[in-house]
Amino acid sequence: MRARSEVLETAILGILADSPLHGYELRKRLNMVLGSFRALSYGSLYPALRSLEQRALIAGTETKDAPPQHALSGRRSRIVYELTAHGKEHLQGLLSSSGPAAWEDESFDVRFALFGKTDAETRLRILEGRRTRLAERLEMVRESANRTRERLDEYTLELQRHGLEQVEHEVAWLDELIDTERGRARAPRSEARRAPGSTTQNEAEGDPRPGTTIKERG
């Protein structure tokens, strides 16, 4: 049995928690959740499913093509996986953790996609953790940029500028989300006040000087 990647397993368990699925269908949902629209290969998925089954976190049932009435249900034999009791427990454990492993690049998207099954405090801690992480990154890059700006050519400079802009944009996004989550925490009776990130009139005026745009928080 090969390596097991916590982020992939979390995604699988999280999706199967909603409804039992077979591998082929599971993969499509996975691609929505596993950031950046990349396509997970079967060469990764099926071994992962087997590993989870061997550890009794999920249970597979082969549906032997039982045609109930007439047509439209044919297909070939699929293996539908669902969470075991042990698996549900394990998932709860994963979802309640909020350490660095939750807000790093590789895992944040998956954890965010499963926010619907995550309690409010954990959500907030993950969002704040990621924000701090990105702010640190900005700090580092800006610093090194100040030291090396002169001897970099036009294009490298532009690449750097664009990279910073992307990160700044994500920080602004996180700020909105954090505000929304805090609002929910204070007034939990009214549900869905507004979509978490729908653009407000936020920073519409030009040229916010880098370094003052992002203020520390949390």
Next chain:
Amino acid sequence: MRARSEVLETAILGILADSPLHGYELRKRLNMVLGSFRALSYGSLYPALRSLEQRALIAGTETKDAPPQHALSGRRSRIVYELTAHGKEHLQGLLSSSGPAAWEDESFDVRFALFGKTDAETRLRILEGRRTRLAERLEMVRESANRTRERLDEYTLELQRHGLEQVEHEVAWLDELIDTERGRARAPRSEARRAPGSTTQNEAEGDPRPGTTIKERG
């Protein structure tokens, strides 16, 4: 001798083309160029250098700590690498290519950082190739979003929306760069009209409906 990754090798050759360097210093420059501010490990760098040397694309000279005058030059023995004639040739070949290998996620940043050594037609083809690539991606995601929107929960939806926004932003960036490059092609006498991506008053009014913001091009 282990695998050789074209993108890493291109980056190394590109940097060494500017000035000979030893591994430790090379790594720092590499981190500027190799997108996303990630830090390349020595476990990748040194084997790559050895591989390049064995193929006679670079040549290493061990500087045996020759203190020229008094102090300030001590340090320990470093190996300074520089391009061979063969290496320069090889790099030219890499830089003049503009296939999918140039505009994919993993390689685009490196190729862009080396635009200073790339001829104008190739630059334009790479930018347009990447733009088309991203536009395809947008198309695909929007389509699948339309099919599955209803049964996705709030957070997954928000993640998707943010992902689209990021890609749209990169497309807008590419559009500006393409305009700049075309301007340069038409009027090559005046150099550096403006920094390639310095923000114009572009899309300052709110809520451009997705789908109309990005128009086909090239």
Next chain:
DNA sequence: GTTTTCATGTAACCCGTTACATGATTCA
């Protein structure tokens, strides 16, 4: 009738990181 989509799986490979080993030099 052939191409596309559904469906499951394996073995080989790729390209990176982590952890370790080693040692000199500079800075607090």
Next chain:
DNA sequence: TGAATCATGTAACGGGTTACATGAAAAC
């Protein structure tokens, strides 16, 4: 004196992809 930085390297591992094998049903 002890920590940080400079400098080079190797072995083991990790977590993915590619390419292959197989086959049935649906769509064109």
